[in-house]
Amino acid sequence: MKLTVIGFGQCGGRIADEFAQLNARARRQRKIEITPAVFAVNTDSADLSGLKHIPTDYRHRILIGNQKTQGHGVGKLNEVGAEIARDDSDKIIDAIRQSKRFFESDAFLLIASSGGGTGSGSIPVLTRIIRERYSDKPVYDLVILPFEHEESTEERTTYNTALCLKSVNEVANAVILVDNQRYIKKDASLSSNISKINALIAEPFYDILCAGEEKKAKHVGAKTLDAGDIAQTLTGWTVLGYGQTQIPKFDLSFFKKSDFRNKSTQTHRGTRAMDQAISESSLACRPEDAGKALYLLSAPPNEMNMNLAKELGEYLRSLAPKAVIRNGDYPNKRDALSVHVIFSEFSNIDRVRNYYTKASELIPEFKRRQKEREDNLKDMDTISKDIPSLLT
Numbered sequence: 103m104k105l106t107v108i109g110f111g112q113c114g115g116r117i118a119d120e121f122a123q124l125n126a127r128a129r130r131q132r133k134i135e136i137t138p139a140v141f142a143v144n145t146d147s148a149d150l151s152g153l154k155h156i157p158t159d160y161r162h163r164i165l166i167g168n169q170k171t172q173g174h175g176v177g178k179l180n181e182v183g184a185e186i187a188r189d190d191s192d193k194i195i196d197a198i199r200q201s202k203r204f205f206e207s208d209a210f211l212l213i214a215s216s217g218g219g220t221g222s223g224s225i226p227v228l229t230r231i232i233r234e235r236y237s238d239k240p241v242y243d244l245v246i247l248p249f250e251h252e253e254s255t256e257e258r259t260t261y262n263t264a265l266c267l268k269s270v271n272e273v274a275n276a277v278i279l280v281d282n283q284r285y286i287k288k289d290a291s292l293s294s295n296i297s298k299i300n301a302l303i304a305e306p307f308y309d310i311l312c313a314g315e316e317k318k319a320k321h322v323g324a325k326t327l328d329a330g331d332i333a334q335t336l337t338g339w340t341v342l343g344y345g346q347t348q349i350p351k352f353d354l355s356f357f358k359k360s361d362f363r364n365k366s367t368q369t370h371r372g373t374r375a376m377d378q379a380i381s382e383s384s385l386a387c388r389p390e391d392a393g394k395a396l397y398l399l400s401a402p403p404n405e406m407n408m409n410l411a412k413e414l415g416e417y418l419r420s421l422a423p424k425a426v427i428r429n430g431d432y433p434n435k436r437d438a439l440s441v442h443v444i445f446s447e448f449s450n451i452d453r454v455r456n457y458y459t460k461a462s463e464l465i466p467e468f469k470r471r472q473k474e475r476e477d478n479l480k481d482m483d484t485i486s487k488d489i490p491s492l493l494t
């Protein structure tokens with residue numbers, strides 16, 4: 103599957119930059135293309151300059167709202183981010199139209215954090231505009247949820263997130279949720295290493311996108327995972343995960359394929375990788391609430407067999423009994439077995455529900471504070487009314 107990727111705001115732009123890097127890797131390692139066009143959109147010119155892999159011209163790094171913000175961002179107000187995106191949407195559409203390779207892509211991937219201003223405000227607006235304009239290509243939104251400490255110290259983060267999630271869910275074909283906090287729980291040293299987190303967020307897309315683009319027979323699986331399978335799966339709230347187990351060199355050479363011990367080790371490796379994919383998925387979720395699921399098995403060709411694929415399918419079925427399950431295999435690895443899992447069409451996500459509840463409570467509180475402010479200002483005016491001004 104080939105994607106046109108557009109990142110909005112600081113977080114979105116940096117993760118889009120990761121996708122540009124993944125594409126360079128796919129070209130180098132596998133001689134295939136997965137993201138023919140990648141753009142970053144921001145109100146902040148310094149953020150755009152900091153990117154490394156997206157071409158530096160103004161058609162790929164797109165500055166919006168320059169007149170309103172003078173290139174300095176919208177300071178967390180996502181309503182302002184949305185307004186600017188609406189006003190400057192032509193700039194983005196023009197850039198997409200003029201990019202030579204855009205027409206090759208199967209779908210759009212739009213990326214932003216939910217907690218800031220620019221990305222959170224512009225992602226729903228552009229999702230809608232792009233869907234109206236390119237009705238033959240689905241639009242998937244990758245939304246990055248804030249760290250716990252941001253939510254507990256800044257209520258605007260929660261409020262922005264609720265507005266963003268509600269809005270993208272109304273317009274996107276699917277909303278892929280990623281929880282920043284999960285990456286720190288996995289590895290505490292990451293708290294100071296945001297670029298490592300970005301690499302981990304983008305990584306699971308590598309095999310999923312490459313699998314259907316392979317041309318070399320030895321890398322084409324018995325059941326290829328193509329753009330159609332992915333598009334059929336991605337619907338509504340979505341979570342994805344990735345797990346891997348190493349295959350010791352000894353195992354690769356010593357056991358014969360048919361040895362019964364080998365078979366059970368393979369299955370065990372497969373389920374272990376799938377367990378890891380689920381327990382380390384991009385957001386805590388309940389697979390039993392998923393309406394669709396997909397898994398991709400990548401391994402050395404001699405490690406793959408129908409039995410393993412079947413066992414993994416049965417295992418996933420037991421975890422997600424209500425889901426329509428699709429699958430694929432991708433013989434591309436040398437010494438590891440990996441499993442990618444996507445759960446989609448969730449009927450319920452606790453984390454989203456919590457944002458909605460908290461934001462609904464914040465709205466009357468924000469109104470009360472605004473009124474208090476206006477009353478105080480009025481009061482100050484009244485007290486000062488007899489004092490002469492120097493500005494007659």
Ligand SMILES: Nc1nc2c(ncn2[C@@H]2O[C@H](COP(=O)(O)OP(=O)(O)OP(=O)(O)O)[C@@H](O)[C@H]2O)c(=O)[nH]1
Nearest residue numbers: 111112113116175176178215217218219220221248
């Ligand atoms: N994973 C990840 N999260 C990020 C990154 N940069 C910012 N964030 C998160 O994104 C949220 C802040 O949003 P930003 O993307 O910085 O905001 P913006 O869209 O540029 O909007 P404004 O700066 O408010 O105009 C916070 O929750 C940050 O933790 C990044 O590079 N990677």
Ligand SMILES: [Mg+2]
Nearest residue numbers: 111112146175
């Ligand atoms: Mg910013």
